Amino acid sequence: MKTHFLTLVVVGLLFSCTNASEEDLIDTTPIEDIVTYADDVKSIIDNNCIFCHSNPPENGAPMPLLTYDQVKDAVENRALISRITSEDLAFVMPFGGPRLPQNLIDTVIKWQTDGLLEE
Amino acid sequence: MKKLLVYLLLCICFQTLAQDDLLSEIDTDTVQDDFVFAAFKGLKIVNFESTKLTAKKEFTFVVSHRFGSIKNGIDTFFGLDDAVTRLNFIYGISDAVNIGVSRSSFQKIYEASIKYRLIRQKENRFPFTIVGFNSVLVNTALEKDNLPKLEFKHRLGYAFQVLASRKVSENLSLELAPTLFHDNYVSANNQDNTQYALGFGGRYKLGKRWSLNADYGWHLNRATDSPYHNPLSIGIDLETGGHVFQMHFSNAQAMNINGFMGQSTGSWSDGNIYFGFNLSRVF
Numbered sequence: 001m002k003t004h005f006l007t008l009v010v011v012g013l014l015f016s017c018t019n020a021s022e023e024d025l026i027d028t029t030p031i032e033d034i035v036t037y038a039d040d041v042k043s044i045i046d047n048n049c050i051f052c053h054s055n056p057p058e059n060g061a062p063m064p065l066l067t068y069d070q071v072k073d074a075v076e077n078r079a080l081i082s083r084i085t086s087e088d089l090a091f092v093m094p095f096g097g098p099r100l101p102q103n104l105i106d107t108v109i110k111w112q113t114d115g116l117l118e119e
Numbered sequence: 120m121k122k123l124l125v126y127l128l129l130c131i132c133f134q135t136l137a138q139d140d141l142l143s144e145i146d147t148d149t150v151q152d153d154f155v156f157a158a159f160k161g162l163k164i165v166n167f168e169s170t171k172l173t174a175k176k177e178f179t180f181v182v183s184h185r186f187g188s189i190k191n192g193i194d195t196f197f198g199l200d201d202a203v204t205r206l207n208f209i210y211g212i213s214d215a216v217n218i219g220v221s222r223s224s225f226q227k228i229y230e231a232s233i234k235y236r237l238i239r240q241k242e243n244r245f246p247f248t249i250v251g252f253n254s255v256l257v258n259t260a261l262e263k264d265n266l267p268k269l270e271f272k273h274r275l276g277y278a279f280q281v282l283a284s285r286k287v288s289e290n291l292s293l294e295l296a297p298t299l300f301h302d303n304y305v306s307a308n309n310q311d312n313t314q315y316a317l318g319f320g321g322r323y324k325l326g327k328r329w330s331l332n333a334d335y336g337w338h339l340n341r342a343t344d345s346p347y348h349n350p351l352s353i354g355i356d357l358e359t360g361g362h363v364f365q366m367h368f369s370n371a372q373a374m375n376i377n378g379f380m381g382q383s384t385g386s387w388s389d390g391n392i393y394f395g396f397n398l399s400r401v402f
Contacts, residue, residue: 016272018303019312025266025273025304047264060200087346089225089384090187090201090372090393097226097382098258098306101265 026101035111037068038119044104045071048094059095068118075112084108155240158248158284158292161363162209163397164320164334165352166371166379167296170250170284172236173211178402181207185225185372185395188385198393205374209234225373227260240286252280256377261304273304278376280318290324298336300377309342316380322356330356332365336380350383365397 035041045053045065052058053065063078065071074080084105086092092099099105111117159169162179173179187201195201207221215236222229232254240248256276263269277300284294296318305312320334333353341347354367370385370392371378385391 016275016303017277017301018272020273020304021308021310021312022266022304022306023308025268027267043264047262087384088188088391089382090198090203091191095201096203096224096260098260101306104265 153242158286167334170248179209181399183397229257250282276302276377294320315339328358350379
């Protein structure tokens with residue numbers, strides 16, 4: 001009986017077998033406008049970074065990323081972009097992976113090219 | 120077609136469950152000295168599973184750590200600051216069937232596994248021990264905020280492995296591990312979700328309590344633009360009463376099959392390797 005139940009559970013899991021990669025699950029519309037902190041970057045940081053980069057920072061994070069000034073400073077002086085773009089899963093942020101989807105990384109890079117505007 | 124093949128292979132284990140009962144009956148009836156014992160001391164060689172199982176009604180707890188890259192030197196204390204941890208509980212339903220659950224901080228992966236011995240190496244009779252290993256993984260680190268079309272099924276991954284080992288001499292044991300694994304979601308766009316690999320492993324006893332261990336995973340269908348590498352690990356096993364302590368260097372930081380085969384980012388050639396250990400304790 002137990003084995004039957006287990007079989008059912010596992011067969012259930014097997015039938016959800018699927019094939020997806022990053023581009024299947026992201027919104028692929030290219031960013032047209034100028035990227036700003038308030039419109040684009042804040043939500044990425046809030047969803048992925050402030051769990052540890054809070055104030056005070058937790059789990060060994062060195063600085064908070066709660067405000068525009070803090071995030072701007074991290075891009076300018078703390079190599080935020082090289083931390084999120086790294087292919088080395090032992091170095092990349094968010095720590096422990098997975099790496100952020102490429103479209104979100106591109107948004108942050110475009111924010112820097114557009115001049116790190118707040119609004 | 121490929122999908123069907125995966126289903127079949129993964130289902131095989133449930134048929135073999137019934138056979139295992141028979142096998143263990145045969146084992147108890149004919150306890151003789153011609154079984155070859157202890158090809159490996161640990162349940163793992165380094166990253167790959169070994170052909171050793173936890174005994175009936177025994178409970179093994181394995182704590183594994185992989186530190187960050189030693190390349191960053193004293194800044195991260197050779198990787199200590201960036202460690203990932205895996206807690207793995209294994210229970211022996213019988214001497215030939217083990218079940219396990221684990222949680223790894225690498226991508227917050229939960230895993231359930233079953234490991235079952237099919238044949239044991241026998242002196243002058245059968246040259247190999249053959250063990251099967253299946254696991255189902257759930258990656259709980261994927262975020263819907265980042266991947267808007269994410270569904271629960273994308274978090275799942277599967278692995279199926281056949282482990283064939285041979286204790287060549289008193290000191291030397293070797294293992295071959297054909298591996299099939301499937302991730303419902305892969306981050307690299309050109310990577311096939313169903314992936315094949317061949318694992319090689321070995322142990323050489325240096326003394327009564329010491330051995331040198333190594334394993335290597337040869338990925339057979341990695342995407343050409345993949346940022347990931349084949350995992351190579353070299354280490355030392357130290358057996359103390361009740362514990363097996365395995366210390367090693369590896370270019371894989373992940374500890375599940377799908378992780379170390381599919382997402383190893385380190386590389387031996389540029390010194391980007393990780394120190395790690397597995398500590399196992401039997402209760």
